[in-house]
Each structure stands twice: as structure tokens, then as C-alpha cells.
Amino acid sequence: MLTDTQLAQFRRDGFLGIPGFWSAEEVAAMRAELDRLKAEGMLRNVATDGAKANLQVTETWKVSPLFRAAALQPKVAALTSALLEGGPVFQYFDQIFLKPARSGAPTNWHQDNHYFKLPDPSMAVGVWTAVHPATVANGTMRFIPGAHLANLPHRRDPDSDHHWRCDPDDAQAVPVELPAGGVVVFTYGSPHATGRNDTDAERAGFAMHFAHAEKGRTREVHLNRRGEPMDYTPGRAGRPFVAGPQATHGAAEYGEDQRAAWRRLVQPRAAA
Ligand SMILES: O=C(O)CCC(=O)C(=O)O
Numbered sequence: 518m519l520t521d522t523q524l525a526q527f528r529r530d531g532f533l534g535i536p537g538f539w540s541a542e543e544v545a546a547m548r549a550e551l552d553r554l555k556a557e558g559m560l561r562n563v564a565t566d567g568a569k570a571n572l573q574v575t576e577t578w579k580v581s582p583l584f585r586a587a588a589l590q591p592k593v594a595a596l597t598s599a600l601l602e603g604g605p606v607f608q609y610f611d612q613i614f615l616k617p618a619r620s621g622a623p624t625n626w627h628q629d630n631h632y633f634k635l636p637d638p639s640m641a642v643g644v645w646t647a648v649h650p651a652t653v654a655n656g657t658m659r660f661i662p663g664a665h666l667a668n669l670p671h672r673r674d675p676d677s678d679h680h681w682r683c684d685p686d687d688a689q690a691v692p693v694e695l696p697a698g699g700v701v702v703f704t705y706g707s708p709h710a711t712g713r714n715d716t717d718a719e720r721a722g723f724a725m726h727f728a729h730a731e732k733g734r735t736r737e738v739h740l741n742r743r744g745e746p747m748d749y750t751p752g753r754a755g756r757p758f759v760a761g762p763q764a765t766h767g768a769a770e771y772g773e774d775q776r777a778a779w780r781r782l783v784q785p786r787a788a789a
Contacts, residue, residue, distance in 0.1 A: 518592065518595040518596055518599055519533075519535075519596065519599045519600075523535075524599065524600075527600060527702065529662070529663065530660070530662040530663060530665075531660065531662070531663065531664065531665025531666075531703060531704050531706060531707035532660040532662075532665075532693065532701055532702065532703035532704075532707050532709070533701065533702050533703075534693040534694075534695055534699065534700075534701045535596075535699060535700050535701070535702065536695055536696055536698075536699040537696070537698060537699060538592070538596075538646070538698060538699060538700040539646060539698035539700075540698065541697075541698065542783060542784070543587075543698065543783055544648065544697045544698040546583060546782065546783040546784075547583065547584070547587075547646070547648050547723060548648060548649075548721075550581055550583040550584065550782075551613065551615070551648060551721055554574060554577075554580065554581060554613070555572075555615070559574050559580050560572035560573065560574050560613070560615055561573055561574065563677045563678050563679060563680065564622035564676060564677065564678075565675065565676055565677060565678055566622060566676065568620065569620050569621070569622035569713075570616070570617050570620050570621065570622060571614060571616060571621065571622040571623070571624060571677065572614070572615040572616070572617065573612060573613065573614055573615075574612060574613045575610075575611075575612045575741075575742075576610070576611065576612070576755065577611045577612060577613055577723070578608075578611055578754070578755050579755070582778060582782060583779075583782045583783070584611065584613070584723060585767075585771070585775070585778075586767070586775040586778040586779040586782060587646075587723070587725065587779070588608045588611065588725045588727075588757070588759060588775075589757060589759060589766050589767035589775030589776070589779075590775070590776065590779055591766075591776065593644065593725070593727075593759060594606065594759050594760040594764065595760075596644065596700075596702065597642060597644065597727040597759060597760060598759075598760040598761070600642045600702060601640060601641075601642060601727065601728070601729045601733065602640075602729060602732070604729065604730070604759075604760040604761040605729070605730040605731065605758060605760060605761020605762065605763060605764070606727050606728070606729060606730060606758070606759045606760040606761060606764075607727065607728060607730045607751035607752070607756055607757060607758050607759055608725065608726070608727055608755070608756060608757050608759055609633070609641060609726040609727055609728045609733070609749060609756070610633075610725075610726040611723070611724065611725045611726065612723075612724050613648075613721055613722065613723050613724070614711070614721065614722050614724070615719060615720070615721040615722075616655065616656050616711075616713070616714035616719065616720045616721075617714070617719050618714065618716060618717050618718050618719050619714070619715060619716070619717065620714075621655070621656055621713055621714025621715075621719070621720060622676065622713065623656060623676070623710065623711055623712050623713050624677075624680070624710060624711045625674050625676060625677075625680070625682035625710055626682055626683050626684065626685055626687065626708050626709070626710040627671065627674070627680065627681055627682050627683055627708065627709070627710070628665075628668075628669055628671070628683060628705065628706055628707065628708050628709075629641070629643055629705045629707075629726065630668075630705035630706055631669075631671045631681055631683070632681070632739070633705060633726075633735070633739065634735055634737050634739070635705060635728065635733055635734070635735050636735060637732060637733070638665070638668075638704055638705035638706035639665075639704050639705075639706060640705075640728055640729040640732040640733035641704065641705040641726060641727065641728035641729070641733045642702050642703065642704055642705070642726070642727055642728075643702065643703050643704075643705070643724050643725070643726050644700050644702050644724070644725045644726075644727065645658055645700060645701050645702075645703070645722050645723070645724045646698070646699075646700050646722065646723040646724075646725075647695040647696065647697055647698065647699045647700070647701075647722060648697065648720075648721040648722060648723055649697050649718065649719065649720045649721055650695070650696055650697050650720075651693075651694060651695045651697075651699070651720060651722065652694050652716075653692045653694065653712065654714075654715065654716050655714040655715075655716045655718070655720040656711045656712040656713055656714045656720055657692050657693060657694055657695065657711065657712070657720075658692070658693050658701050658703075658709055658710075658711055658722070659687075659690045659691065659692045659693070659709060659710050659711065659712070660690065660691060660693065660701075660703065660707055660708070660709050661685055661686075661687055661689055661690045661691075661708055662689060662691065664685055664707065664708050665703070665704050665706040665707040665708070666706065667706075668706070669683040669684075669685055669708060670683060671683045672684075679742050683708060685708045687710075690710075705726075727759060728749075730751050730758065730761060730763070734749065734751075735749070751763075752769065752770065753770060754770050754771060755770075756770075757769075757770040757771070757775075758770075
């Protein structure tokens, strides 16, 4: 799945771009599913600038059987266990950000561990999928090589109605451009940001988060945007075991092997 060179790059820089992770058929299914979520009003504009839009859906697994199944595919298990010391691995979180054409707002610098506060941020990874081609012009992900080792102070982000931001020295920041279906993986400590979308086409990213099932946990109780406590205990809907002895491809957590669900959901949607 990953070469030694790629793993070394990930450990050194805190992130790694991987083109061609999902097939064209899988990407087509994700886009069709995203269109359904949009049509059903599932995406919420979090931008505070009324002229711009940064549309977000969190806990996608609750509203989308297709995005739920994506996290339980064998290639995701292979990727995340390679990045997390061989596992065991469970899914921690997922979300989509969509920047509409011409008015897409940026997401400012932040470390995901500011939200989740794991004792060791290297024990969790984000896997961000370019649902559309992700370029500098439409606001792809940017990273600062090697910046994942410091724990940065955050402040409330005035450009978003609930996010937090940090202010790293970004003189060495690099964009990760990806064809649709590519992914960029990054540790919870890796500061990242995305730019505006001024192009004529929308740009979406689907981010799945995974953690080491033993080392990537915290006893802290986290509250969601509505102030409700979030439960990160593995082995339940939304927190399925992805790799390791307790992993069942989601059968235990969702009552159906998610490899079969993926096959069932991807083909008809892609053809539609
Ligand atoms: O897709 C984006 O614009 C932002 C993604 C992001 O910052 C994240 O998933 O943490």
C-alpha cells in the first residue's frame, strides 16, 4: 500500500499526498451522493462572511450509507494501519467541506488535535479525499512540512461560526494538489488550511479520521457544536473498528459487511 519512502515522508513532514486512491467509479458515486446531501439540505454554511460559503456536514456516517461504507473498505484499513503503527484502528470522525463555485471561503490554519486533544496526536490521522480535482485555484489543502511536532495555541476563528484557528509561520507552506480520487493523509498534529475557491466549479473534500484503538484515545469528554457530549468508545456506529482483531468490515457495528454495502451503493450511483 505505502512504500518505505512514502512512510518516511509522512513521518518527517506530517502529511503525504496519494493520487489515485479511489477509482473513477468510486469518485462518481461520492459526487452523486454529495448531490443528494446538498439537495436534502444537509450541508451548513459555516462562513461568517455573508458573501462567501464554506459548506460543512459533520458525522457524515449518520446521513450517508455510502460515505459510512467508505471508511470500512480494505484499502482504508491497509492505509490507516500502516500509518498508525500497524493498528488496531478505529474510525474517530468524518466530515465534508464543500466550497461552491466562485464564492468558496477558506478554512484557516488549525490542528485537528486542538478539537480532539489526544495525548499523542501522531496516534490519529485524517484521510482527506479530493472529491473533485483539488488545486491551488479552488482551495486545496496546504501543509507546513515538519510543523506537526509542535502543539500550537488556537483562538476562535472569526471567519467561521464555530471553528478555531492557529497562526503558524506559513512561509514554507506547500499546497497538495490532487486529481479527483486522490487523498492526502495527515496526523492530528499537522497544521492545515485551505484557500478560497474562485473557479467556476465547486470543490469538495471528504475527511475521515482514524485513531489507534489503544493509543489514540482520550478520557476527556468532548462536546459537539450543540454542546452535546461525544462518545469516542470504539466498536459502535460511527466508531467502527477498521483494522485489527476486532474489525469486521463494519458488520458488528452496522449489521452489514460494508464491503458488500459499498459494492451495492457504488455501482448503481456511478452509472446513474
Ligand atoms: O476541505 C476543507 O476545505 C478543509 C478540510 C479541513 O480542514 C479538515 O478536514 O480538517
